[in-house]
Amino acid sequence: MPPSADWPLFEVFLRGKRGLNHVHVGSLHAADPEMALRHARDLYTRRNEAVSIWVVPASAITASSPDEKDPFFAPAADKVYRHPTFYQIPDDIPHI
Amino acid sequence: MTDLPEFDAYLSLAEVSEDDHRWAFGTGFTDPLAGLDVAVPPSIDAAALAAYCLMLGDDALIYSHRLQQWVTRAPELEEETALANIALDLLGQARMLLTRAGQAEGAAGSKGRDEDQLAFFRDEGEYRNVRLAERADADFAELVARLLVFSAWRLALLRQLTSAADPVLAAIADKGAKELAYHRDYAAGWVIRLGDGTDFSHARMQAGLEAVWPLTGELFTPHPVEAALPGVAADVAALRAEFDAAVDAVLAEATLRKPESRPLARVAGRAGRDGVHTEAMGYILAELQSIARAHPDATW
Numbered sequence: 001m002p003p004s005a006d007w008p009l010f011e012v013f014l015r016g017k018r019g020l021n022h023v024h025v026g027s028l029h030a031a032d033p034e035m036a037l038r039h040a041r042d043l044y045t046r047r048n049e050a051v052s053i054w055v056v057p058a059s060a061i062t063a064s065s066p067d068e069k070d071p072f073f074a075p076a077a078d079k080v081y082r083h084p085t086f087y088q089i090p091d092d093i094p095h096i
Numbered sequence: 097m098t099d100l101p102e103f104d105a106y107l108s109l110a111e112v113s114e115d116d117h118r119w120a121f122g123t124g125f126t127d128p129l130a131g132l133d134v135a136v137p138p139s140i141d142a143a144a145l146a147a148y149c150l151m152l153g154d155d156a157l158i159y160s161h162r163l164q165q166w167v168t169r170a171p172e173l174e175e176e177t178a179l180a181n182i183a184l185d186l187l188g189q190a191r192m193l194l195t196r197a198g199q200a201e202g203a204a205g206s207k208g209r210d211e212d213q214l215a216f217f218r219d220e221g222e223y224r225n226v227r228l229a230e231r232a233d234a235d236f237a238e239l240v241a242r243l244l245v246f247s248a249w250r251l252a253l254l255r256q257l258t259s260a261a262d263p264v265l266a267a268i269a270d271k272g273a274k275e276l277a278y279h280r281d282y283a284a285g286w287v288i289r290l291g292d293g294t295d296f297s298h299a300r301m302q303a304g305l306e307a308v309w310p311l312t313g314e315l316f317t318p319h320p321v322e323a324a325l326p327g328v329a330a331d332v333a334a335l336r337a338e339f340d341a342a343v344d345a346v347l348a349e350a351t352l353r354k355p356e357s358r359p360l361a362r363v364a365g366r367a368g369r370d371g372v373h374t375e376a377m378g379y380i381l382a383e384l385q386s387i388a389r390a391h392p393d394a395t396w
Contacts, residue, residue: 007172028174031289038282039174042181 009058010036012043014050022054033057128271129192132263136203140262144324146200147224149265150214151321151369152253153193154225157215159246160186161380162232171236178282182243185275190215192268199264216388220381221371227360228311229368230377237290237297237304244283244346245308249315251276252338256330265328284346291350298351305347306355313359315339319369 007029013022025044030036036055045053064072076082136142163183170176194211202208209217228246233239254276257269290301316336322329347354366372388394 029172030174035285035289038178038285042178043174046177046181 007031010040010055011058011061012036012040013054013056014040014044015052015054016050022052025049027058030055129264129267132267134196134199134264136200137261137263140328141324142200142204144321145262145265145328146197146204147321148325148329149193149197149200151224151319153190153197153214154223155229155250156186156193157190157384158223158225158377158380159229160184160190161384162230166233166239179239182275182279182282185272185279189268189272189275192271196262196264196268212388216385220373220377223368223371223373223377223381225368225373226311226314227368227374228308228315230374230380231308231311232376234307235300235304236286237300238307239304240283240286240290241301241304242308242311243279244287244343245312245315247276247279247283248339248342249312249335251280251342252335253330253332255338256335260329261327280342284342287346287352288350291347291352301350302352305352306357309355309357310360314362314367314369317367317369321369 009027010030010033011027012025014025015022028036028039028043030039033055037053040053040055044050136145160183163179163186166179167176167183170179191211194214198208198210198214200208228242231242233242251273254269254273258266258273260266260269287301287305290297292298293301316332316339318331318333322332344354360367363372
């Protein structure tokens with residue numbers, strides 16, 4: 001990596017204690033992935049939020065464009081039958 | 097459509113119990129001293145225990161204050177938060193240790209003071225911290241050099257104390273050791289990064305190390321209070337091996353020389369543990385204590 005005046009951006013994902021999936025919580029600057037992990041620990045887990053951290057260089061993320069919003073997402077808007085809403089979910093089964 | 101609750105990343109991360117829905121952040125916090133009997137065991141010299149807890153508590157309190165002074169001055173926002181976190185860890189240790197000192201004072205027959213009375217209403221000569229804790233960091237290299245030395249030493253110290261005969265001190269040490277392991281790791285990361293970086297950063301890092309090194313000798317000098325607490329106090333002379341192993345490994349990877357400077361002189365045989373401090377200490381206490389002394393017993 002060539003020297004740079006500014007540290008690159010990393011995106012931070014945390015997994016909470018309940019055993020759920022990693023969730024994106026924000027971003028930060030760091031010189032390399034190892035430092036990004038420490039910064040993520042110091043910035044995003046101060047309130048006991050996580051037991052696992054992922055950091056990903058923001059440049060490694062390919063994102064959908066706002067211009068493509070309609071062709072990408074509009075077709076799903078009227079297909080209510082894709083949701084599991086037509087049967088009862090037991091109270092003790094969370095996170096479906 | 098089902099009425100799905102609005103998705104909140106933090107809410108989903110929190111370990112939310114039935115009556116805790118108002119917290120957006122993590123819950124499930126623990127009290128490190130939960131269920132412990134705070135009575136001083138009769139086999140322990142309570143007055144010596146009070147003095148010993150003051151030593152360790154003052155180290156943490158004064159070092160924490162020095163780190164807090166970096167807030168708004170750190171080179172990067174992320175580093176600033178990291179330093180504030182470390183300062184808060186040490187402040188938490190200071191609160192528990194000063195509280196324990198007050199309990200031991202009470203057990204020794206005097207009027208036991210609480211943590212605030214001990215922090216805000218003692219004068220410089222009554223503070224028992226090592227002089228390393230009070231040193232002002234001239235730059236970031238000195239900051240990480242001092243943090244490496246302090247945390248490597250204090251981690252070795254707390255690890256010994258986890259088997260102390262005083263159960264409260266042992267519990268405080270057990271909690272603190274996990275915190276110190278991270279502090280040492282953080283400092284080591286920067287010492288290596290700067291030492292093994294450019295010629296300029298290497299020179300600055302070596303200079304930072306040389307600047308703090310004279311204060312290391314005092315860390316391993318036994319004190320009569322420790323001798324009065326067999327089975328409780330750590331043997332500081334025996335901490336040297338773990339300290340050297342940790343620091344030498346970091347310096348080797350950082351391509352830095354271990355300084356050979358002489359220890360900072362004692363004053364008539366006395367140093368920080370005896371209440372003899374450097375000029376920096378008065379300024380710290382002025383900042384730390386002025387509000388509490390101007391408004392005694394104020395609450396906010």
